[in-house]
Structure formats: C-alpha cells, structure tokens
Amino acid sequence: MENVVLRGEKISFSYDGVKVLKDCSFSVRSKDFAAVVGSNGAGKSTLLKICLDLLKPDEGNIWLFEKPIDKFQEWDKIGYVPQRILNLNLGFPATVEEVVSLPLHITNKLKNLSKKDKINLTDKALKAVGMENYKKRLIGRLSAGQQQRIFIAKALISSPKLLFLDEPTTGIDNETEEDFYNLIYKLNKEEGITIVMVTHDYTDIKSMVSRVIQISDGSISESIHNVEDGDIR
C-alpha cells in the first residue's frame, strides 16, 4: 500500500447543533496534490481545521503519518498556509525575515540551530518562493500575492512533508493566482511535498491535482485525478 500521510475515518462535526460533516472518510497519500472542494459553507475549512487539530470532531479520527492526531508530535512535518489576506493586520510591525523565521524559534528540531544556519534557512525559504529581495520589507507593505508567498516561505522553512493551504488565493488577482498555483505545483512535483488545498473552485488547478475530496451536503466523495489526461477517474 502506498504511504498514507493523512487519513480521516468517519468524521462528524456540528456547529451549534447543525451537522456540517457526516461520517466523512478520506485519505491522502504521500506526494499527492489533493484539492478539497465544495461550495461556500460546505465545511471545507472545518475539515482542514480538524486535520490540523484546531477543532475536535464530534466523532471519528484523524491519522497523520499513521499516528492518531492526539498522539502526533512531529508538527514540523506539517506546513499550514491560512486564508491570510483577509485576516492580516496590515499595520503589524514585522519584517518579512521576522515572519518567515518564526518557526525556527519554536520547533524543538530547529530552535537549537546556529544563528548562521537560521539565516541560511530563511534565505533558502524566501528563494524558493522568489522573494529573496524582500527580507527587510514590512509584511503589511507587500501586495496580497507577495504576502501569500511569504506565508508559504514560512510554512516551508521547517521542510514540511505535508502542506495544507486554506483558500490561498482569496483576494489575489488572476495573473498572480496562476503564478501561485505554478509555485505550489513545483513544490509538489520537484520537492515531493504532499499538498492539501482547500478551494471553492478548482477549474484552474484541475490539471495539477492528483486527488479530489469533494464535500457536498456534509458527505465526502473522493476521486483520483488522472494528471495525464486531465479527467477524473
């Protein structure tokens, strides 16, 4: 069996008594590019938050790298890019360098690195997203697309194996959106990072995804996408 990095089993979740997810099971394998799709309010972001242990399901279990989520410790294997543009405080006094290097001071594996190694890792992550010349700039003074690249650099700095993205192109213009998807695709194909991306419209990334997790009426239907011919099997 291929290496399953994320598995959900019979997940149910309600908000204030209203059932959002019912008996949802799914799995994502290593190096997949999975799109979590569905209409607005379908429960896509809720499912993502459950996968990240930000919300507890009413029933069911999540496994990350074959470990039940409550026993999972290796969070440096996980990267997360939030639906950021809408929430970011543009006046926040932080440089790009300060934001990207944040995980280096938190995770046990990385916080004991030398200052030089931390600078090198920050530079490498910024280079991976094409933002190496913006180190000293304030995050709030960048364009929406640039800000989202910075959040990807921050997620990449701990060399994650699994990257979650929650509607990452919200508030970004079409041209930047295309560049952004190409960057994610490159991370998936060239770096072998498994991608789980929540999106309400996956037409633009249809040719890139290898797995679609469709949520409708609280239930999940999964399909494997054939990247070669662009059709869903």
Add this chain to the structure above:
Amino acid sequence: MIEAFQYEFMQRAFIAGIMVAITCPLIGIFIVLKRLSMIGDTLSHASLAGVAAGMLWGFYPFWGALIFSVIGALAIERLRKTFSKYAEISNSIILSAGIGLAVVMIGLAKGFNTDLMGYMFGSIAAVNSQDILIMSLLSLIIIFSVIILHKKLFYIAFDEEGAQISGMAVNFLNMYLTILTGLTVVVAMRIVGIFMVSSMLVVPVAAAIQTGKGFIKTIFISVIFALISVIFGLIISYYLDIAPGGTIVLLSVSILIIVLIIKAIKKEK
C-alpha cells in the same frame, strides 16, 4: 535638573520610573498587537480593589494590588472561554467587579485620603524602599519572561492558529501574558497611577508602530519613547509640583502626535 536628583525620594522615583518605562512597552507591544488594549484598564481597576482591601484591612496595599490583579487576570481568561463569541465582555465584567469592590471598600475604610490619591494618580514622594524592592522583583520576572518568550508571544500575536499548529501551548502562553500584564500594572501604578497605567501600556507602543519598523526595533523604540516620557515627566512634575501620572501620559501622547506629524510630512514629500 541636578537638584532634583539630590533627594532620596527623587532617586527612588527615577528608579521606579525607569522600571515602568521598560516593563510597560515590553508587555504593551503584545497586548496592542493582539488587540487587547482594554486589558490594562481592566486589571488596573482590579488592582485598585486590592489597594482598597489593603487600606481596609491594614496590610501593605501592594500585596492587595498584586493578588487582585493576578486573580483578575485569571478570571478574564476563564470568562473568555465562557463568552467565547464575545471575548471583550470578560474585560467589562472584571473591570466592573474591580471598580465596584474598590468603591465599597474605600467607603468602608473611609479611606479617601492622600495615600489612595497617590495610588490612583501616581506620586513621586510616595515611593518607598519596600515598593522599589517589590517593583524590582516583578520587573525582573517580566523582563526575563519576555526575553525567553518573545518569539512565541510574537508568533501568537501574528498568527494564533499557526502557532497552535506548530505545537505551542497557546492557551497557557495567553494566560501567562495576561498574568504578566497584571504584574506590569502593579509595577506601574505607584508612579503613573492606577487610572493611567493602561496609557503607558498602549501609547508608547502605538507611537513606535507608526515609525514603520520591524518587531524587535519597534520594541526598542517604544521603550525609548516610554523612557523619554517618564524621565521628563518626573522632572516636570517635580518642578511644577503636580502628579506625575498625568504629565508622563501627556508627554507620551505628545510623542505620538509628533511621530504622526513627521510621518504625514514624509508622506507629502
């Protein structure tokens, strides 16, 4: 100006003032960035109840302020969970409880005297050696905590979900920050006065943020702004014989206005 430093009470006031100028922005930066500016007001009202309790039952008011401030901090965190969809309510509840208790106890103690006024509006002459000792101890706790935890607290202020995913004990750190805010209120109340502590937490930080620098530089700039306000505020209040709290706060607001004007002029160019 040299004359002012000849007196022991002024030396104590300056030592206390410098501690206030360092600790307030160190904690203020996190509460401003987390949009919790109201918390300083809440905890200062809780500490007023503690001061009143000390006066009523005859113990050192500093201990009362410290205990009530920490209890207030813990209660805010608890109520935030109860009213998770209306987080600001917890501040209003503790503020109301604090001021209510304070008024009742001041009444019972028939204690509306100069000493209480000193706690409410700040005082140069009232800072004694025991105050300095406790303020130093609390300041050390605050400074070391921020040195050790500033990256984690910065991460939480910037992106709480991201911090939680990275495996950080976010709930514990949020509670610890609230307790540190309570300790800062107690450090600052003697010089700045209970009613103006909140301004010292917020205004120097607000001015520093306007200079458009990164996080670490913003912290240093806010401490410099606070030091200027406190040092000149104490000197002015000594020579004009007025309460230092108001003078210090007005100076820090003046700095904010100057920064905003300079920023507007630069933008015009």
